[in-house]
Amino acid sequence: MTTMTISPARHRSLGDHTWQDQAVCQSTEYNDVDPDAFFPDPDETGKIAAAKSLCGQCPVRRTCLDAALEAGDSHGIRGGMTEEERQPLHEKLASRLDYSRVNDTIAGRDVHLTKAERRAVVLAAYRHGLSEERLAWLLKITEEHAQKLYRETRRAVRNRDLDQTRTDVPLHTHGETLGRDDFGTAA
Secondary structure (H helix, E strand, C coil): CCCCCCCCCCCCECCCCHHHHHCCCCCCCCCCCCHHHHCCCCCCHHHHHHHHHHHHCCCCHHHHHHHHHHHCCCCCCECCECHHHHHHHHHHHHHCCCHHHHHHHHCCCCECCCHHHHHHHHHHHHHCCCCHHHHHHHHCCCHHHHHHHHHHHHHHHHHHHHHHHHHHCCCCCCCCCCCHHHHCCCC
16 A cells, blocks of 8 residues: 655745635635534544545645644644544654655744754755854754764764674674784774
């Protein structure tokens, strides 16, 4: 079974609520929508189906779902999902890693990021040779904190490279005594 994700054309910037103007659930003079329709009781299956049907036609459904998850909104139908359907996504949100969000951030957009995405931004910035000042600006942190993140990243990359070269180091078997020469020049 293949799962598909609907990626928004552009990610919502910090504090950006302009996407709501495009939402199908917004009442206009030509489209009168009852906001209570998106807050049915759990046993009102007809109302739930009607609200989900409206969400299915919405051009900003994914953005609405992202906003609900990022804000911790657990009430009503948002992004075409009920509170119960969003619950597992709420639990997994901190580990979400969407590289399109990482790329948008590296390009200079203020995008809501999870912890995993922030770590990916640091690694991508390090690999692209972005300055500590630029990283600080991208993540809205101090330059000192950006320096610390780069130090940690440099260490992690170095240690990963060292671990890859250690695969050809012979392992000693149990009961074998080790001599001074087995520990290198620092011993």
